[in-house]
Amino acid sequence: MITKSQIHEVENATVRDRDGASVGKVAQVFPSDEDGSAAFVSVATGLLRGNTALVPVEDATFDGKDLHVGYAKSAIKGAPSPGAGNVVSITEANAVRKHFGLSPAGKATGDMGDPHENLDQAGTGPAGADDTEGAGTTPPA
Numbered sequence: 001m002i003t004k005s006q007i008h009e010v011e012n013a014t015v016r017d018r019d020g021a022s023v024g025k026v027a028q029v030f031p032s033d034e035d036g037s038a039a040f041v042s043v044a045t046g047l048l049r050g051n052t053a054l055v056p057v058e059d060a061t062f063d064g065k066d067l068h069v070g071y072a073k074s075a076i077k078g079a080p081s082p083g084a085g086n087v088v089s090i091t092e093a094n095a096v097r098k099h100f101g102l103s104p105a106g107k108a109t110g111d112m113g114d115p116h117e118n119l120d121q122a123g124t125g126p127a128g129a130d131d132t133e134g135a136g137t138t139p140p141a
Contacts, residue, residue, distance in 0.1 A: 001037055001038075001057075001060070002038035002057055002060060003037050003038075004035065004037055006038075007031060010026055010038065010067055011026055011028075011029060012026055013025065013026045013062065014065070014066045014067070015055070015066070015067050015076070016066045016068050016069070017071060017072055017073040017076060018068075018069070018070050018072060019072070019073075020068075023069075023073050024043040024044045024045035024076075025044050026041045026067060027042045027044040028041065028082070028086070030042070030082075030088045038057050038060075039057065039088070040054050040057060040096065041055055041067065042054055042081075045076070052081050053077060053079035054079055054081065054082045054092065055071065055076055055079060055096070055100075056097060056102060071100055075099070075100060078099070079096060080092065080096050080099060093105045
C-alpha cells in the first residue's frame with residue numbers, strides 16, 4: 001500500500017511489473033476517499049510516454065525508487081486510460097478493476113469470489129455459511 005505520506009515520493013517513480021520489467025513512469029497518483037492512501041496511479045508508457053494507463057495500487061510496494069505492481073506489463077499497457085481531471089470516477093475505477101480481474105469498488109466478495117457468500121468471520125451466521133467453513137456452499141437445512 002502507498003500511504004498518504006508516500007504519495008509525493010511515488011510521483012515520477014519508475015513502475016515495474018510483477019516480473020520487475022520497467023513499464024513506464026508514474027504520471028499522477030489518485031488517492032482513495034477513505035484514508036488518502038493511493039488507490040490508482042496513471043502510468044505514462046511508450047517511447048515518448050504519450051500513452052497513459054490507470055493501474056490499481058492497493059497491493060503495490062514502493063522501495064524508494066521504483067513502484068512495484070502485481071500485474072503483467074501487457075495488462076498494464078492494455079488498461080483503460082484515466083479520464084480528464086484529477087479524480088477517478090466510480091465508473092472509471094470499476095472499468096480498471098474489471099480489466100485487472102478485481103471486484104468492483106464497494107463490493108465485498110468472499111475468498112471463493114461468491115458475492116452471495118456470508119462474510120461473517122465471527123461464526124455467528126447460520127451453520128456452514130460463514131467464510132471459514134464451506135465457502136460458497138449452501139448452508140445445511
